[in-house]
Amino acid sequence: MTAETKNSLSEQARERLLAAARVVFSENGFQNATVREICRRAEVNIAAINYYFNSKEALFAATLNFEPLLALCKKVNKDSTCAQERLLNFIHDFLMQLLDEKEFSVQCQLMARELAEPTPVLGKIVQEAIAPIHQFVANLVCEIVGEKISEAELRRCVFSIFGQCMYYRHGQPVIQRLHPKLRYDHREIEAIAKHIGEFSLAGLKQIAQNQCP
Amino acid sequence: MTAETKNSLSEQARERLLAAARVVFSENGFQNATVREICRRAEVNIAAINYYFNSKEALFAATLNFEPLLALCKKVNKDSTCAQERLLNFIHDFLMQLLDEKEFSVQCQLMARELAEPTPVLGKIVQEAIAPIHQFVANLVCEIVGEKISEAELRRCVFSIFGQCMYYRHGQPVIQRLHPKLRYDHREIEAIAKHIGEFSLAGLKQIAQNQCP
DNA sequence: AAGTGTATCAAACGTTTGTTTTAAAGTAAA
DNA sequence: TTTACTTTAAAACAAACGTTTGATACACTT
Structure with a gap:
């Protein structure tokens, strides 16, 4: 041997x-x-x-591997055009990693767990993965709504986007009981991504209007 | 004695x-x-x-007590006018119960925990509390976007609203590490409620436009 | 005063947890 | 083959958990 x-x-x-x-x-x-x-x-x-x-x-x-999540940001930054389009692509790809049961998304689900139930390793997860992609989305939001937005309002916009996405995973035990037939297949994830994308872009536009009337 | x-x-x-x-x-x-x-x-x-x-x-x-949460729905249904206004009021009051640390919101926080971490009692919580307030918000959304919306899209709208709210609680361990100075005092909750309200109303308007172009 | 039912207590129960031990089996170089 | 080292195996470890026990103290009724 x-x-x-x-x-x-x-x-x-x-x-x-x-x-x-x-x-x-x-x-x-x-x-x-x-x-x-x-x-x-x-x-x-x-x-x-x-x-x-x-x-x-x-x-x-x-078991933690932040690369797929970080690679997602780089990929979106490269092959896209305007900020709106990049945000839509990010939401789509992020949801794919987060929800797709068939995909190699265990990595992402594993980290998503920690958001609600902190462990001693949470600090590392936040520092190396969550903080960067929050910053990434914050930059996108900045491009979309303009620079005049306050830091607090920018933070809330990012939370609104991630909150919508994460609810499908954090709230899964509840969602499963509310809608037992609902499955996160490819088509459903596409629909969710489309919804959150349009919902958020409209929300951001409204916030932008509020900031500079 | x-x-x-x-x-x-x-x-x-x-x-x-x-x-x-x-x-x-x-x-x-x-x-x-x-x-x-x-x-x-x-x-x-x-x-x-x-x-x-x-x-x-x-x-x-x-320890569970669903009354404060259900009372919230009834209260909003009474003293408000248009559906938009009622949704804004609901989001505000809901966040108050969900986040205010000084308030008697332990009830709500206790139930919020179960969304992510299911226990044998979760079924009862969903049936008696979460399902009703989800239905309540669904009715509000229906009033706002019109009846032509599909059942799936209606569900996603409700999830978008709750997702934004719940993220501040579910993601608290992360948020605390991302923004250590952030405190959920009265003023901050008001700002969050205002943000989510405007963000969501704009999002709903966009969804409504998509459904009946 | 004796009897009855309730409330409190320290102690221990049986499991389950992550971890450690101790020894045996396997592998490669001398 | 002998030697040194790595990997596997069963068993036991200490700690923490929810739960139960059996005794004791108390208030009230008869």
């Missing part, structure tokens, strides 16, 4: 742990996720978590 | 338990709240929870 094969084999446990952890954490949150279920799904011994990582918390931190 | 005095005295423990439970549950959520801390704050023995109520979950159910 070659060295590479050995590496890939010994790394298998670690990789399976990471994959299983992503699923379990995103389904149950950090607190409710148990190391036993993670190990069961990864088909490794229970001691593996503390062997490869040092703790449940470190495993959680290792 | 008369019977009434005895009753009021023996009820003291029960009432103190309820008051403490409301605080602890709203601060930590159902899972993270411990019966020991509730009893410590209520200054009662640890066995009191299972003596007066039957379980931690039953205690939690007993």
